[in-house]
Amino acid sequence: MNIKQAKEELTRAIQAYLMKNEFGEYLIPRVRQRPVLLMGPPGIGKTAIMEQVARECGVALVAYSITHHTRQSAIGLPFISHKQYGGREYAITEYTMSEIIASVYNKMEETGLSEGILFIDEINCASETLAPAMLQFLQAKTFGAHKVPEGWLIAAAGNPPEYNKSVREFDVVTLDRVKKVDVQPEYPVWREYAYKNSVHGAILSYLEIKKNNFYAMENTVDGKRFVTPRGWEDLSTILKVYEAMKIPANADMIAQYLQHPKIARDFANYLELYHKYKTEYHVEDILNGTFTEGTAAKLSTAPFDEKLSVLGLLLSRLSDDFKLAYEQDLFATELHQALLVLKERFQSPYCTETPWEKLLEGLLEEKEAAFTQEKKADLLDQSTQKSRRRTIERLLAYQTKIKSLGLREKEGVFAEIKAAFAADVSLRERLIETGAKELENTFLFLEAAFGAGQEMVIFITELTTNFYSVKFISENGSEKYYQYNKDLLFDEKQKSILKDIEAAKAEGTLLF
Numbered sequence: 210m211n212i213k214q215a216k217e218e219l220t221r222a223i224q225a226y227l228m229k230n231e232f233g234e235y236l237i238p239r240v241r242q243r244p245v246l247l248m249g250p251p252g253i254g255k256t257a258i259m260e261q262v263a264r265e266c267g268v269a270l271v272a273y274s275i276t277h278h279t280r281q282s283a284i285g286l287p288f289i290s291h292k293q294y295g296g297r298e299y300a301i302t303e304y305t306m307s308e309i310i311a312s313v314y315n316k317m318e319e320t321g322l323s324e325g326i327l328f329i330d331e332i333n334c335a336s337e338t339l340a341p342a343m344l345q346f347l348q349a350k351t352f353g354a355h356k357v358p359e360g361w362l363i364a365a366a367g368n369p370p371e372y373n374k375s376v377r378e379f380d381v382v383t384l385d386r387v388k389k390v391d392v393q394p395e396y397p398v399w400r401e402y403a404y405k406n407s408v409h410g411a412i413l414s415y416l417e418i419k420k421n422n423f424y425a426m427e428n429t430v431d432g433k434r435f436v437t438p439r440g441w442e443d444l445s446t447i448l449k450v451y452e453a454m455k456i457p458a459n460a461d462m463i464a465q466y467l468q469h470p471k472i473a474r475d476f477a478n479y480l481e482l483y484h485k486y487k488t489e490y491h492v493e494d495i496l497n498g499t500f501t502e503g504t505a506a507k508l509s510t511a512p513f514d515e516k517l518s519v520l521g522l523l524l525s526r527l528s529d530d531f532k533l534a535y536e537q538d539l540f541a542t543e544l545h546q547a548l549l550v551l552k553e554r555f556q557s558p559y560c561t562e563t564p565w566e567k568l569l570e571g572l573l574e575e576k577e578a579a580f581t582q583e584k585k586a587d588l589l590d591q592s593t594q595k596s597r598r599r600t601i602e603r604l605l606a607y608q609t610k611i612k613s614l615g616l617r618e619k620e621g622v623f624a625e626i627k628a629a630f631a632a633d634v635s636l637r638e639r640l641i642e643t644g645a646k647e648l649e650n651t652f653l654f655l656e657a658a659f660g661a662g663q664e665m666v667i668f669i670t671e672l673t674t675n676f677y678s679v680k681f682i683s684e685n686g687s688e689k690y691y692q693y694n695k696d697l698l699f700d701e702k703q704k705s706i707l708k709d710i711e712a713a714k715a716e717g718t719l720l721f
Contacts, residue, residue, distance in 0.1 A: 210390065211393060212392055212394070212395070212399070213398040215255075215390050216261060219245055219247075220262050220266060222245050223266055225237060227324055227360060227362075239350065242363075243388040244362075244363035245365070245388045246367070246388065246390065247364070247392055248366070248369060249369070250426060251368050252435075253393075253437065253438055254402070255330075255392060256328070256366065259326060259366075263325065263588075268324045268325045268326060269317065269320050269325030270326050270587060271312050271326070272330065273328070273330065274331050275330065275334065275339065284352050285305040287305075288303055289302060290302075306353075307353050307355055310355045310356075320585050321582065322586055325360070325361050327357055327363050329346070329364075330365070332365040332366065333379060334367070347363070347387055348383070394438060396423040397674075404674060404675040405676040406442070410521050411480050411484075411521070411525075412441055413521060414518050415483075422472045423438070424438065427469070435469055436468065436469045436472050441466075444463065447462070447466070459477065463477045464477075482515075483522070486519055490504055492522050497647075500650075504654075505654055508659075509658045509659060516664055520671070523651050523654075524668070524671050526647070527651065528677050528678060530640070530647055531644050531681040534681060535592065536592050537633075537637045538684075540633070541633050543596050544599075544603055544630065545630070547572065548626060548627075551572050551623070552623060554568045554571075555568060580597045583597070610625070644685070649687070649689060651668075652689040652693075669693050673694070
C-alpha cells in the first residue's frame with residue numbers, strides 16, 4: 210500500500226486499541242494489541258506519518274532509532290537488591306528502568322497525555338545482542354523487566370534486506386505477533402503532502418513531467434544511486450533558503466540531495482529553465498491581470514513540457530498566496546476567540562474589582578502555558594503553531610500599547626483592542642481578495658492561451674489536489690473553477706491526457 214493508506218491503517222489501529230468499554234477498560238486486551246510494523250524502502254515518510262497520526266489523534270509520541278542503542282540502554286543496567294524468601298535474605302539481580310521506557314513516562318509527565326505511540330525505527334537493524342530484547346519487546350511489550358504503559362501503541366519501522374546490509378530478517382514467530390504493513394512510494398500521494406508542506410514549485414513541476422524520477426534506487430559498479438521523497442523535500446528547503454540568500458543552486462549542490470547523478474543533472478538543467486520561464490512569461494503580470502496577448506500566444510504554441518512548467522509556476526505562486534490567506538484566517542479566528550474570552554471576563558460581575566492588566570495577564574499566562582504544553586506534546590502542525598505564537602505576540606502588543614496610552618477603564622481598553630483587531634481582520638480580507646483576483650486572472654490567461662483544452666484540465670486537477678487551494682475555493686468560491694470542474698468531464702479527460710503525455714514521452718517529443 211502507499212504511505213497515505215498506511216497512515217489510515219495506523220490511525221484506525223490506534224483508535225481501535227484505545228477504545229474503551231463502559232468500565233474504562235480497553236476493548237482489545239493488551240495481549241491482542243499487535244504492534245504495527247511498517248516495512249518499506251528508506252526515505253518514503255514512515256517516520257513522518259507517525260508524527261502526523263499522533264498529532265491528529267491527540268496522543269503523545271516517543272520515537273527512537275534502535276541502531277543507536279546498546280543492550281544496556283535498551284533494557285537497563287543490572288544492580289543487586291535483597292529480598293526475603295522462606296525467612297532467608299537473598300541477593301538478587303534486578304535491572305534499572307530502560308531508557309526507552311523511562312522516556313515514555315517522562316513524556317506522559319511533560320505533556321499530561323496518558324496515551325501515545327512508542328515508535329522504534331530501523332527495528333530490524335538492531336545489533337545481535339539486542340535481537341532477543343527486540344523479540345521480547347514485540348511479543349510481550351516490555352524492555353527488560355519493565356512494561357510499556359497501558360494505552361501506548363507500539364509501532365516500528367524497518368527497511369527490507371535489499372536496502373540495508375545490516376538488516377536481520379524476522380522469523381515467523383515474531384511476524385505472527387505483529388500487524389505488518391508493507392509500504393511503497395507513490396508520487397500522486399506524496400504530491401498531496403508536498404502541496405500542503407509547500408514543497409518548491411520547481412520540484413513539483415519537474416516531477417509532473419518526470420514522475421519516474423520521484424523515487425529511484427539502483428546498484429551500480431560505483432555504488433548505490435538513489436533519490437527518495439526525503440531527498441526531494443530536503444532539497445526543497447535548501448532551494449528556498451538559497452533563493453532568499455540570492456545564491457544560485459548549482460548541479461553539485463543538487464547532487465548532494467539527489468544522489469543519482471543523471472537525475473540530479475536533469476533537475477539542475479530543468480531548474481534553470483524554470484527560472485527562465487518565470488521571467489519570460491512574466492508570471493507576476495499574469496497574476497495581476499496585466500499579461501499581454503503575445504505572452505498567451507507564445508505559451509499556446511510552446512512544447513508541452515514548457516506549458517507544464519508555466520502551469521507549475523502559476524500554481525506555486527497561487528498556492529503561496531492561498532497559504533498566506535489560510536494562515537491569516539487561522540490567526541484572526543484564534544485571536545477573535547481569545548478576545549471573546551477577554552471581553553467576557555471584562556464584563557463578568559466577578560471581575561469588577563480586578564484591573565484590566567490582571568485580566569489580560571491571566572489570559573496571556575493561560576495561552577502561553579497551553580502553547581508550551583501543546584508544543585511539548587507535538588500536537589500542533591506548523592500553521593497552527595504559527596497562529597498560536599502570533600496570537601500571544603499580538604496580545605502582548607495590545608498590553609504594551611494600552612499601557613503607553615495610559616488607559617484605565619475596561620471599556621476604553623477593550624475599545625482600543627477592538628480597533629487594533631480590526632487591522633488584522635482587514636489584512637485577512639485583503640489577502641482573500643488578492644487570492645481571488647489572482648485565481649481569476651490566471652483563469653483568464655489560461656483561457657487566452659488554451660481555451661478549454663487539456664492544459665486547463667491539468668490546472669483544475671492540480672487545484673483540486675492542493676490543500677490550500679481546496680480550502681480557499683471551498684470557503685471563498687470561484688465561478689471559473691466550478692464552471693470548468695463541471696464542464697471538462699474531469700475523470701474521462703484526465704485519463705485521456707495521461708495517455709497523451711505518456712505517448713509523447715515514448716515518441717521523444719518532450720524536451721526532458
